[in-house]
Amino acid sequence: xxxxxxxxxxxARLIWGANDEKExxxxxxxxxxxxxxxxxxxxxxxxxxxxxxxxxxxxxxTGELKMSDACTIRVKNLGGSRVEVSCIGHGKQVHQGAYTLxxxxxxxxxxxxxxxxxxxxxLKAGDKNAPEPAKPVHTN
Amino acid sequence: xxQNLEFKLQAWLDxxxxxxxxxxxxxxxxxxxxxxRLAAELRTVKSAMAGNETARVVPETREFYWSKxxxxxxxxxxxxxxxxxxxxxxxxxxxxxxxxxxxxxLILAIKPGTPATFDEISSTGEGMEAVTFHDQSAGxxxxxxxxxxxxxxxxxxxxxxxxxxxxxxxVE
Numbered sequence: 001x002x003x004x005x006x007x008x009x010x011x012a013r014l015i016w017g018a019n020d021e022k023e024x025x026x027x028x029x030x031x032x033x034x035x036x037x038x039x040x041x042x043x044x045x046x047x048x049x050x051x052x053x054x055x056x057x058x059x060x061x062t063g064e065l066k067m068s069d070a071c072t073i074r075v076k077n078l079g080g081s082r083v084e085v086s087c088i089g090h091g092k093q094v095h096q097g098a099y100t101l102x103x104x105x106x107x108x109x110x111x112x113x114x115x116x117x118x119x120x121x122x123l124k125a126g127d128k129n130a131p132e133p134a135k136p137v138h139t140n
Numbered sequence: 141x142x143q144n145l146e147f148k149l150q151a152w153l154d155x156x157x158x159x160x161x162x163x164x165x166x167x168x169x170x171x172x173x174x175x176x177r178l179a180a181e182l183r184t185v186k187s188a189m190a191g192n193e194t195a196r197v198v199p200e201t202r203e204f205y206w207s208k209x210x211x212x213x214x215x216x217x218x219x220x221x222x223x224x225x226x227x228x229x230x231x232x233x234x235x236x237x238x239x240x241x242x243x244x245x246l247i248l249a250i251k252p253g254t255p256a257t258f259d260e261i262s263s264t265g266e267g268m269e270a271v272t273f274h275d276q277s278a279g280x281x282x283x284x285x286x287x288x289x290x291x292x293x294x295x296x297x298x299x300x301x302x303x304x305x306x307x308x309x310x311v312e
Contacts, residue, residue: 037278087285095270095285097262104279111285 007056008077009126010101014051014067017044017110017118034106034122042110044118054126073121081125085109101125141174149175153182 015030017038022029027048029035035047050068057063057077062084065073076084081102087095087109099107103125110120145168151157152165168175264270264285271284 037275037280040278041275041280041282092265094265094268095262095283096264097270097272097283099281106280108280108282109285110282112287 007058008075008081008083008101009054009056010063010075010083011122011124011126012051012053012055012065012067012073012075013049013120013122014071015120015122016048016050016113017042017046017120018048019045019116022046022048037106038108038120042118047120067121071119071121073123075123083123083125085123087121103127141172141178145175146178149179150182153179153186 013030013034015034015038016027018025025046025048027050030038030047030049038044038047053065053067055063055065055075057075059077059079062074062076065075067073070090072088074086074088076086078084078098081100082098083101084096084098085107086093095109101107101123105124107123108120109123110118113119148157148161148165149169152162157165169179170176262270262272262283267287269286271286272281273284274281
């Protein structure tokens with residue numbers, strides 16, 4: 001568990017859940033680890049990874065992760081594995097919440113997308129022994 | 141219809157009644173429309189469950205899986221019962237422990253400058269609802285964002301039902 005004053009390493013993924021066959025979709029299938037977890041809860045046939053980003057966020061700083069043209073995630077490192085997550089869709093904040101991100105637990109935000117599909121954003125605190133990722137733009 | 145009759149009906153459908161008891165239930169089913177309706181419903185449920193129950197695969201062999209459960213039961217059964225003296229102490233100390241816990245909570249609550257450590261605090265945009273649920277075994281917390289008037293989480297359902305995106309975020 002990251003200490004109170006440590007940078008928070010975070011992994012963020014934008015995922016698309018659909019019943020489309022893998023061969024007909026231009027995105028890569030999501031890796032089995034997270035895909036299996038989603039399959040346990042949701043009934044979409046396939047999950048595809050749209051974006052995969054890593055960031056290191058200093059204590060009390062906010063990292064902004066642009067997951068797609070329409071979707072941005074802001075993650076504030078509150079210390080002690082606590083984060084404040086803001087989900088912004090089309091420039092408008094649709095959700096904000098404070099959560100505990102303890103590796104290897106995933107925090108998944110999701111919602112319906114068009115044509116019987118769904119979007120998901122998976123967030124996981126990284127292993128502190130992993131290589132240092134590129135730092136994101138800090139908003140404060 | 142009384143509960144006893146309902147139980148008998150279930151037992152009859154499961155083939156657990158003796159000849160005379162089974163005949164008595166058969167007469168009830170023939171004579172009473174409510175009983176006949178319930179019997180038909182139970183038959184449907186039974187056949188649906190028998191044919192569609194999800195098979196769970198355990199990582200070990202069946203025998204090893206059950207032997208682990210058996211060993212755990214035996215281990216717990218073999219533990220000595222607490223001594224009478226300990227039970228007496230526990231009887232008196234339990235309320236004190238409760239009071240101590242309450243005191244700790246009060247001290248923490250009124251301690252200035254200590255941030256609250258709620259597990260989750262969230263707010264969702266207007267017209268939206270957030271449903272949060274934890275899947276302990278999968279190690280995953282899900283926050284499902286939905287239009288408060290139109291959508292429900294697509295959990296354990298065959299496929300999403302809405303035709304248009306409604307949660308304010310799109311993948312592209």
